[in-house]
Amino acid sequence: MAPLTDTQYYLFCFFVWIFSTLLLRSLFRRPNNQEPAIGDLHLPPSPPALPLIGHLHLLGLTLYKSLHKLSLQYGPLLYLRLGPSRNLLVVSSASVATEVFKANDLAFSDRPTIAFADELPKDVGGVGLFSAPYGEYWRFMRKLSMTQLLGARQIELSRSIRQEEIARLLHSVLESADRREVVDLGAELMKLTNNSTCRLAMSTRVSGENNEAEQIRELVKNSLQLASKVCFGDVLGPFKKLGFWLYGKQAADMDKRYDEILERIWKEHEEISGKKENEDLMDILLKVYKDDKAEFKMTRTHIKAFLRDLFVGGTNTSADVMQWTMSELINHPHMFRKLREEIESVVGTARLVEESDVSNLPYLQAVVKETLRLYPSVAVTTRECRENCKIKGYDIPQKTMVAINLYSVMQDPEVWDDPSEFRPERFLVSSKVQNENETRGQSLVDFVPFGAGRRGCPGSALAYSTMNSTIGALVQCFDWKIGSGGDEDKVDMEVDSGFGLSKAHSLVCLPVVHFNPFASSAP
Template structure:
């Protein structure tokens, strides 16, 4: 069963859901007066038991966008036993993330989390309460603060230099590179150094192990979430993927526990503290407002890799693809870097504030290719959105992809036009461009992600021209999107790098 494909798994869930019509009597109970009196948002026609699941395809954001185009920006869906509110406009997103932010400060629980080693101890899935508020405060003041991002700049620079040297070597040999793999490795290695800056001979090996575990975790998580929609049949998801999810977490745990012990063996007052040092300091603080344990500590680091590695790499990859397909934009970025930085050194993070067009390019790439196209919340209490009732425990799916391609807001919404971010945004309420979500449960690592994406893209543009294809045929990049809860490329981005500027000539 472990080798079951996604298609086979979906088909099995679908068939069993229909069989359950004859077995699960609770589904056929008449709605109570309370439920029938609810004024719910518009809803497409539904099927028994599975509700609206048959409308969802391999790419969730595309399916939700299609439904919203037909039925409106606020929808009510029944996904198996789950209730879901779908939000696809900036004005409704403003209700969720601002007006009723506290009411939607919960996240849906992960399937069979009570059976996993870390349970709900992670920051991402933690219930809204003392633990979550404490970790959020710690993120904003210490772990992912502007000060910590600045302190980790040297580590990022080191990893970028190693990445560029590898690309230079391939360019000299006229060898193509799978940039999908190389950018993922760069992002992973940088996150690894940010979290655990201690150097060791096993660092490359350990970082690669974590990269593979991140990929496996995302695959298992997507399948488990699908199975969770079938109520009593959600046990099927655990039967098929539960042990695999446990095994992946235990592999993480072995790596993290070893590095924790190494950190504990050295002085508590290291000059350059990494995230693990800061977490250990909070862990040892008996006077803190919330006492975190060792599981909380490791679960946060796990969240960091899951949320930070794959998504930042995908956005960087999409940005490079857009630049290759839009050579005029590519050349404008290069000319801006040349004008501000010159042609004697490598562009650095400190240069980015003086590169407004580069920043506009990254914003436009994030608009078209958000790290997570759909963000989810859960309603903590009964409330009203646009005069519609939203019952407690309703899941809310905010379709960032649809919002940031809304033709009512954006001119030529599907075109790559960075210039739109060089003009004033006066008159907008701030929810039109939210690639990392918003509200109190918005991504706390937004600044770190921006810093990483901007400098990597700048360095790739400054140093290389990029020919697409295994022979460097200079064809356009295939922009087809693959299936998944994120927005991966359907095909690997294979490029032949051609040296334009070698910043290491004088030092090698």
């Protein structure tokens, strides 16, 4: 055996020191007299754990799959230990999710902090709507989002933006079809959602002078990659600064880049304040910011954090779902034909499908909802327990982190027949699709692609509007060929590793024109 080099020797000593320190701390840690000892609590079932790391070794690169596998083996409610200082409650069925989202919604209305939030500059983390703790600011922003920023009126006012971006997408695909070139539909859908979100928020898009939307799209991609590494907060106990050393600079750099873009656009909005016919979300937020009588006094940091949340939530997630929808439809030609027949029977063959048609297209809505069931925009959503409570008779201590595996909840065999099959018909009731805000059961939370309860996504209605109208247009206007175009050619449905449910390989296919909605307007 070759002797250790100096570097290897020092690394070996360093890890021995870490292991010894953690072991001693775990053995001699004083219990908190204000809380009952863990041994006195009736905790949920827990798999066998290893010293120090707890159950970290059971979590693989694809989180939702790891949690789903554990639930199949140990049950739908699990108690895991992540490292020396973090406890995690895993929820994997509709009946248990109901306990969290409905019966104990207030108790689970906090979000866990990121791994090194207290190491970042003041106000960098924890002020966005997604990450803010439950309290006065969060309630104010939730109300503002539901009534003004992402409410029905704003969605209606922004309809023309989505129509224009869908038209841009169709023009791009038509040009590729004329040249008989394949299209990276995943990339095109990402451009559509990114442009739509940026125009809704700040009246800017990829073609802008400073190309802000393109910069934001790259930042969103990097933000999601970083979030997958720090989503579970502090699992390193006394060595939590290691997380900051590894990812802190990256997080601070991204925040700086976001800040530069948003400050530039902020100044542009202030210069033209009151001169615009249609207000975007930043205009609305600036009014609240300047209102001395507002329920909550917002800061510049609050506004920029909200917009960051909107970019992250409105760009990748909807694009991913639409890419999965088109993939499933291409792999199920009879469903593709059925959807096109429905669109043509309602819309005709002389104009493009529009958002106003969607309410009369139940199969279109069912296709999108079935995709969301199998490929939720966020596979695992997290909460944190604000107070001691009980779930299914088990004690859940305060500060316990909660991971609700939406992937497992929406494939619960107790609720769904053949849960792994793509069957849009399951959402059709008497030829009418259920309302988007309803669940299939009155007592169970079984369809929750955007979460539920107080922390449910406030932008779900906007996402539905974008996805339904875009999928309708792509099916109405084009046939899509994979490979040589034979019946045996299928879309690769491999899922990428990480926190979410993105496709491992972007959907690249050859478009064949079925209907050109712009032909009559061509010169």
